[in-house]
Amino acid sequence: MSVSVKNLILFAVVFAMIPLIAQFQGWNAALFVLNMGLISAIMALGVNLQWGFAGLFNVGIMGFVALGGLAAVLVGMPVTPGAWQAGGFGIVASLFLGALTIGIAIIVAGRMAKGWTRSLAVFGILVVGFLVYRGLFDPSVEAVESIEPALTGYLGGLGLPVILAWPVGGLLAAGAAWIIGKTALGLRSDYLAIATLGIAEIIIAILKNEDWLSRGVKNVVGVPRPVPYEINLQNDPVFVERAAGFGVDAVTASTIYVKLLYCGLFAFVLVLLLWLAQQALNSPWGRMMRAIRDNEVAAEAMGKDVTARHLQVFILGSAICGIAGAMMTTLDGQLTPGTYQPLRFTFLVWVMVIVGGSGNNLGAVLGGLLIYLMWDQGETIGLQVMEWITAGMPDGSGVKAHLIESAAHMRLLTIGVLLLLVLRFSPRGLIPER
């Protein structure tokens, strides 16, 4: 069996599961799984770029995904009336001043001779800068957050079409990646892991606490959509008539129609990115990346700037994760910082890449679709398995209640074990690197 036939069969099996889910849970649920699967596949592509191409270990995917989500809010949501006049400009100015302070401190540190005068000068600049920054920042934030806190209480966005948020999400994530990469790349590999772990937690902490930016744990709901709303479709006589022509009622037809539109958009982005990634992999650049991955010393001896290339690929991969994050928030229609867990958004993506086949773009896409499917269905299946196990136990027993309650944590365990098994017995994944 040739390689391409095997790949075709693998993909066919995964896609065949979609109608299967539809059989049991309806097309609405099935298409939702497919849409999330497509987004997961994009995240997996991003991680594959970092790990599969360049051997960089990034455990901060959650942070980059969340930044993408923030972009959807910042671009798509309407401006909160009066917020910018009340304090928005103050916030931006103070942030700019803060950045300026750090910049001046770095310049001074670079110019002055080493010694206690330099330390004192840098320290003084930082203290004064910080005081000015807080003096401007705090009242502005208070002003913004006091504008109808139950509904808005944040700056709002730019009110632009939300689809623009996708590339913007990529840019935000790329910016964060640049900061991390600049400091941690070029050092030992585990430092990058720890730094990315940290930045992810901090990004989530910022989203949870900076109410003026993202409404914090109050969540931003009603992020605009790039596709029509179901309710408008149901009120549209042309659409209702067409739905009747297919023999489905307008409500079902509208939900499925909307999901199909999303599906088309996501599939377009996925195919575009996949094509780009394939081109990159087969270009001289891709070959250089893999050469660096396999033997850094040799690549360096050939005159390749290893650190710069690492930085480049790290930023690219993180940007892709940011794009996927913006797409996910668009699909959900809301930004809920409380739901970002390293488990779901960092670890699961890693499992996707490793199970699918690191170093192979098709493998990453397959892994993304397959593992998301398993993750989504694992909840219901896990509960059923638990109920089956505990069926013999008397009702009302503590053990039974505990087991059924804990079923949700089972899938964590299962996915963890799956990763360890794949790493041990099939480290090259389902579609190995060629």
Next chain:
Amino acid sequence: MMDLLNAIVALSNFVIIPAMAYGSQLALGALGVTLIYGILRFSNFAHGDTMAFGAMVTVLVTWLFQSWGVSLGPLPTALLALPFGILGCMALVLTTDRVVYRFYRAQKAKPVIFVIVSLGVTFVLNGLVRFIIGPDDQRFLDGERFIISARTFREMTGLREGLAFKTTQGITILTAVIVVALLFWFLNRTRTGKSMRAYSDNEDLALLSGINPERVVMITWLIVAGLATIAGVLYGLDKSFKPFTYFQLLLPIFASAIVGGLGNPLGAIAGGFVIAFSEVTVTYAWKKVVTYVVPESMAPDTLVQLLSTDYKLAVSFVILLIVLLVKPTGLFSGKAV
């Protein structure tokens, strides 16, 4: 004069004592990370969840003792349960080493593979802990709450500020001192400890001198299990036991280990206190202390808090970045592999 005393008391109450306790917990955690790094040569991401597992076993045994009516009087029952927690944790790490890590050691896999594998272990452990005890907060502290309560202190000294010294804080600091002393005695004075240091310094040379690597690795895991459980239980007693917080402790612990220099036990302890003191001082609202110190007319009307407590993590992270930028091998020059 009185004001100055009040300021000092407030400072000790809200900054110095909590930071000492937290620093001891971090130092114990960082010691575990650093030992694994020195001997097994990888960053163990599962360390936070190893701590959670050991603490969980201790919590369960504590509950058992409490239901039997066994207690230590004024001290928390958890101290009685601690040895069982350590044993449980030792069994766990030896199992994971046998089932998971040994295979890669035999293969001489790259460090980054070990890190990924340890991430897999992390999530298995995380799931296991949540499966057994649930994801919620668990209370297992009993006994006397304070060594000195704020009110007793006020009555004793007549100062306006109270100084509360919690039993858990006292136990934490005392235990940390004992454990660290024992560990250093073991590493510097015993034959096994010396063989561990030799193995950490130069693996090939150690092998040539007839040191059994598997034995060194096993003893390291046992020590790490002990350290992790003690750190986990102390943290749980001092704050509360919640599985997820242990995963989040990973960042300050790693920051401590790296600030001190990975692979250097002395550095891990120093790093723990550096991180703890910076976290607490940066997130503490200084209003009270400042009001006592400066003349009345200059008293601040804001909280004088540099960062909100929700950004504790950011403090460890920034310190980590600064150290990585300025001195990547850490303050005490760890090893670079």
